[in-house]
Amino acid sequence: MKKILHYSLLFLFMAVAVSCEKGLSDLNVNKTNPTGLDPALLLNQGIINTSFPVKSLVFDVGIVQQMVTPNGGVLAGANFNQDSRDVTTQPLWTAYYQSVIKNTSDALARAKENTARSNMYQMARIYQSYVFMILTDEFGDIPYTEGGAGMTGHVLFPKYDRQQDIYPKIIQELTDAAAALNPAGIIETGDLLYAGDVAKWKKFAYSLLLRAGMRLIKVDAAKAQSAVQAAVAGGVITSNADNAYIRHDANFTQPIGGTLNGPEAANFYLTKPFVDQLKNTNDPRLQAIAIRYVGATSGAEQTVAVGSTDPTKQIGMPIGKDNGTIGASATADGLPSFYGYSQVDRRRIVKISSPVFLVTAAQTNLLLAEARLKGWVTTGTAEQYFAEGIRAHMDQMVVYDPNSAVSAAARDTYVAANPLVAGSELQQINTQYWIASFLNGPEAFANFRRSGFPALTPNPYGQPNNPDVPNGTFIRRLTYPTSELSVNTENLNKAITNQGPDKLSTRVWWDKP
Incomplete structure (x- = not known):
């Protein structure tokens, strides 16, 4: 009888203990905290953080000779033909990998798990491809396959992919994602770029495909032509209503606008x-x-x-x-x-609330003009695309500020006075692309290297004995940040062995003389 009583009391004690532990465990559960982030929020965070950093002004915009500073120190860069990797190249690399690529990769992983949100998955693929294109155009060989696997795959030391391997993958990603977008699926209205408009996301993807194809003209003409024709068949941005651009306000300020209205005014x-x-x-x-x-x-x-x-x-x-x-x-x-x-004018087009244009009708029409010259586009004429590209950029100016609007009369007078002339088409088209890409430093820099236009005179600073930029030449790429040199040394050294010296003068794969 005593044994029965003993076991009964022991069982009761254990039951109470388990019950108490369960209660304590329940107290430690935050019932108001979300168990997972919405991939739309992650994609939006990536979009906002893509706005070109101030250091793009120091290098990209300066290399293509649109804006420069005579001051050195932290502002030293393109105007001095000077490599300033610690204070100049690292912010773009860091901002894009640690924020944009991290967020788009996380959005991809989360959206892929939810088949009902296929459109979100495709949008994240497209946007990540765009950002990877900027990174590889700026630096050359970069972490691509493992570039966003720090959080999702716990890859702390990502390997570098060759640019000649990256571009076909980007082209495939854009092609597949654009085709998979479904207007009958869930419309992701919270998206900051297009409010989930599937038709506009498709045009964005195909315009990026057109851009990627044109990059390859000198290294793989067949692949370039195939990509361009697929882009045109899919439908690209030819109207300002479809432009891809980032909006800013008092809370999400434009980086260059903030600087030019502040310490570097x-x-x-x-x-x-x-x-x-x-x-x-x-x-x-x-x-x-x-x-x-x-x-x-x-x-x-x-x-x-x-x-x-x-x-x-x-x-x-x-x-x-x-x-x-x-x-x-x-x-x-x-x-x-x-x-x-x-x-x-920092009170008009580089305010803290000014937009940042990523891909525009002006740029796309001008690329179509060049592709038409090559016979890769069979509709329209090069002259028409050229004129429409100019008109689109002039009409785009009002988005910055009403006081920057170009009147229709002034626009049409200029277009009529500056027709496409036989024998100088490539120079005219790509000079207009240079103007139409003003404040989009990475794209202006990339297209300048691709096309060789406008016909700029090399920056003479520090010549003829500059070890980074030989006499009579231009900066061709940005150098890797010190953080990669010190932390991801083995993988970075493999990239340097493949690509060439980690110098401003080293050409990326598609940049041929």
């Missing part, structure tokens, strides 16, 4: 090649873009009262000048100081 200037191109052709976009603070001798004197948007008064800063030499150039140009050179 008086440090960046439109270049002489860019201003002269617009000024000498009576291009109405000069008045939409530029401002010159007449008579300014300091940043403090760059006030609205002395600001002029009159195109006849704009004067571009010569490239390759530093603080020791820019003064003489300003004097020769009739200015009291370099603060009187023309700048991009």
Whole structure:
């Protein structure tokens, strides 16, 4: 009887203990905390963080001679033909891998598990392909296959893929994802780029496919033609209503706009090649873009009262000048100081709320003009695509600010006065692409290397003894960040062995003379 009582009490004690532990366990469960992130939120985070970082202004925009600064230090880069990997290249690499690629990879993993959200999965594939294209165009060989596997696959030291292996994969991703988008499926209305509009996402994907195909003209003409024709058959962006661009506001500020309205407001200037191109052709976009603070001798004197948007008064800063030499150039140009050179108008097109354009009708129409010349497009004419590209960019200016709008009359007068001329088509088309890609540094830099136009004079700074950029040449790529050199050394060294020296002058695979 005592044994029975003993076992009964023991059983009761164990039951109470288990019950208490269960209760304590339940107390530790947060019933209001989500168990998983919506992939739409992850994709949106990736989109927002794609806005081109300030260091793209220092290198990409400077390499293609649209804006430069005569100041060194943390701003040293393209204008000095100087490699500044620690303070310049790392932000783009870090921002894209640690934020954009991380978020799109996570979105892909989560959306793939939910077959009902197939459209979200395809959208993330398309967007990630776009970002990988920027990364490989900027640096060459990069982590692609394992580039987004840090969180999902716990790959801490990703291997580098060769660019010649990356591009076919990007082309395949864009092709498959565009085809799989389904207007009858769930429409992801929370998407920041197109509010889930499947038709617009398809055009975005096919426009990227067109862009990717044109990159390969010099290295794989057959693959290039195939990609271009598939893109055109799928339907590309030819109207500004379908442009892919990132919106900004007081909470999500435009990076370059924030800098040019803040600490570097008086440090960046439109270049002489860019201003002269617009000024000498009576291009109405000069008045939409530029401002010159007449008579300014300091940043403090760059006030609205002395600001002029009159195109006849704009004067571009010569490239390759530093603080020791820019003064003489300003004097020769009739200015009291370099603060009187023309700048991009930070109160209109580079506000903190200004949009960042990724892929536009202007760019796509101009690529179609070139593809039509090659016979890869059989509809329309090169002349029509060329004219439509110019019109689209001029019409796009109003999105920055109503005061940057180009009138229809001014637009049509310019188009009529600047037709496509036999024998100079490639130069004309790609010079217009340069203008249409203003403030999209990575794309302007990539297309300049691909096409060789506009016909710019190499930056003379530091020549002829510059170890990074040989005399009479241009910067051809950005160098890898120090973090990769010190942490992912083995994989990075393999990439350098394959691609060539980790220098600004080393060409990426598709960039052939």
